[in-house]
Amino acid sequence: MSFVSDLRDELVAAAEREQARRLPRVELPVRQTLLAAAAAAAVALIVIIAAGSLSTARDEDGPIVAEPTPEPIRDLFGGELTPDVRYRTRALVPQISFVVADDEWKTTDTEQPDVLALEHGEGYFDPDGERRPPGLLVFGRVIEVYDPAVKRLSASLTTAPADLYGWYRAHPDLRVGRARPVTVAGVPGQRFDVEVDFDRPTHPDPQCRRLLQLTCTALGPGAAFQDGTLMQLTVLPTEPEPLVISVEHFTRAGLREMEKVSAPVLKSLRIG
Amino acid sequence: MPSDEDLLLSGDPEDFGRFYDRYVDMLLGYFARRIHDPEVAADLTAETFAAALVARRRFRRAKTPAVAWLFGIAQHKLADYRRRGAAEDRMRHRLGVQHVPVGEDDAEMITLLGRDAAWQLIDELPADQRDAVRAHVLEDRTYSDIAVESSTSEAVVRKRVSRGLGALRQRMGARR
Numbered sequence: 261m262s263f264v265s266d267l268r269d270e271l272v273a274a275a276e277r278e279q280a281r282r283l284p285r286v287e288l289p290v291r292q293t294l295l296a297a298a299a300a301a302a303v304a305l306i307v308i309i310a311a312g313s314l315s316t317a318r319d320e321d322g323p324i325v326a327e328p329t330p331e332p333i334r335d336l337f338g339g340e341l342t343p344d345v346r347y348r349t350r351a352l353v354p355q356i357s358f359v360v361a362d363d364e365w366k367t368t369d370t371e372q373p374d375v376l377a378l379e380h381g382e383g384y385f386d387p388d389g390e391r392r393p394p395g396l397l398v399f400g401r402v403i404e405v406y407d408p409a410v411k412r413l414s415a416s417l418t419t420a421p422a423d424l425y426g427w428y429r430a431h432p433d434l435r436v437g438r439a440r441p442v443t444v445a446g447v448p449g450q451r452f453d454v455e456v457d458f459d460r461p462t463h464p465d466p467q468c469r470r471l472l473q474l475t476c477t478a479l480g481p482g483a484a485f486q487d488g489t490l491m492q493l494t495v496l497p498t499e500p501e502p503l504v505i506s507v508e509h510f511t512r513a514g515l516r517e518m519e520k521v522s523a524p525v526l527k528s529l530r531i532g
Numbered sequence: 533m534p535s536d537e538d539l540l541l542s543g544d545p546e547d548f549g550r551f552y553d554r555y556v557d558m559l560l561g562y563f564a565r566r567i568h569d570p571e572v573a574a575d576l577t578a579e580t581f582a583a584a585l586v587a588r589r590r591f592r593r594a595k596t597p598a599v600a601w602l603f604g605i606a607q608h609k610l611a612d613y614r615r616r617g618a619a620e621d622r623m624r625h626r627l628g629v630q631h632v633p634v635g636e637d638d639a640e641m642i643t644l645l646g647r648d649a650a651w652q653l654i655d656e657l658p659a660d661q662r663d664a665v666r667a668h669v670l671e672d673r674t675y676s677d678i679a680v681e682s683s684t685s686e687a688v689v690r691k692r693v694s695r696g697l698g699a700l701r702q703r704m705g706a707r708r
Contacts, residue, residue, distance in 0.1 A: 263638035275545035
């Protein structure tokens with residue numbers, strides 16, 4: 261069967277290239293490595309000093325820090341994202357721009373005005389046979405929600421409350437942690453942890469079932485979550501609606517990793 | 533004989549080839565059974581192994597068997613295919629893996645693998661596990677749908693699928 265053997269050759273060759281790509285760094289002579297490190301440190305210092313003298317910006321959670329050198333700016337389309345490029349959304353309201361720091365990010369749908377999901381890594385198959393998506397960093401506006409007190413899905417649709425944190429806390433399918441103050445992109449807001457936890461969802465999401473063959477709880481139009489989803493939510497009071505930033509995964513370790521890889525993206529975030 | 537996990541995490545490129553040898557037929561059969569198009573099954577198989585090659589440094593030995601991890605990637609690729617209507621080639625492109633054409637003989641073999649591979653293994657499971665795994669894994673039906681049809685609870689169906697997959701993993705291990 262030539263396909264099988266030819267594909268094998270291609271993959272082994274790719275594995276060799278991957279291996280070779282990593283080896284030279286390790287095999288650099290000590291002197292050369294030290295010189296390279298010294299040069300890199302000098303360049304970094306120059307960049308920091310130069311950037312610091314030009315401008316400053318308030319970063320997530322933090323004090324005044326040096327702004328990095330300007331990155332090339334691209335409009336955001338679907339596909340794999342390149343590190344160190346500033347991507348500017350075309351459809352999302354409010355418009356945002358951001359930079360990713362590693363090459364594991366991709367996005368598929370960039371045409372929605374209400375939501376933008378960035379995926380990190382690959383999906384997987386958990387030991388119970390449930391398909392789990394990759395880690396997600398989602399930017400979205402919550403305009404409408406399904407009121408959990410009203411049984412029928414279509415009848416339960418209502419305008420999102422002003423107190424989103426209170427609404428999440430009261431939802432029977434969610435376990436919500438304490439809210440803490442946070443500043444992202446210069447906007448002060450709230451951050452809290454959420455765990456999706458249901459035996460039967462209050463409102464099963466019909467799209468999730470029809471398209472993905474999964475059982476999800478529908479919190480609002482386009483916002484459906486599988487049991488066990490772990491999220492770190494940040495709510496920023498932007499106009500016209502609050503911007504909700506969600507870091508998602510299905511395991512604690514995965515969420516911690518997602519928080520880690522999302523941190524540079526959020527640090528680089530600009531709104532409007 | 534090295535385990536799947538050893539082969540996956542090895543620095544020797546040829547070990548990835550050995551890991552591929554163990555599962556390529558099963559993966560082709562898995563996709564062929566669901567897509568009924570040998571060329572797409574071949575594309576999805578190639579993309580799944582390419583994704584596994586890229587992501588293997590993130591594989592954690594203790595968390596899940598390597599074969600379950602591989603099939604997790606496969607299921608994700610399948611869902612992507614259904615959503616987009618085309619098999620993506622992102623990982624192959626990233627690795628510089630060339631498109632491998634599927635000849636007539638290849639297509640025939642992939643079709644046969646689709647008929648035989650998955651069903652052979654699943655047929656050997658106890659009846660309740662076999663039915664649950666068939667319905668959920670091969671036919672993509674939800675736990676709740678299967679529970680309604682078999683007049684049992686969703687938790688019982690989940691347990692049957694979980695046990696069935698566990699037994700399959702052991703069986704696949706025994707055939708290495």
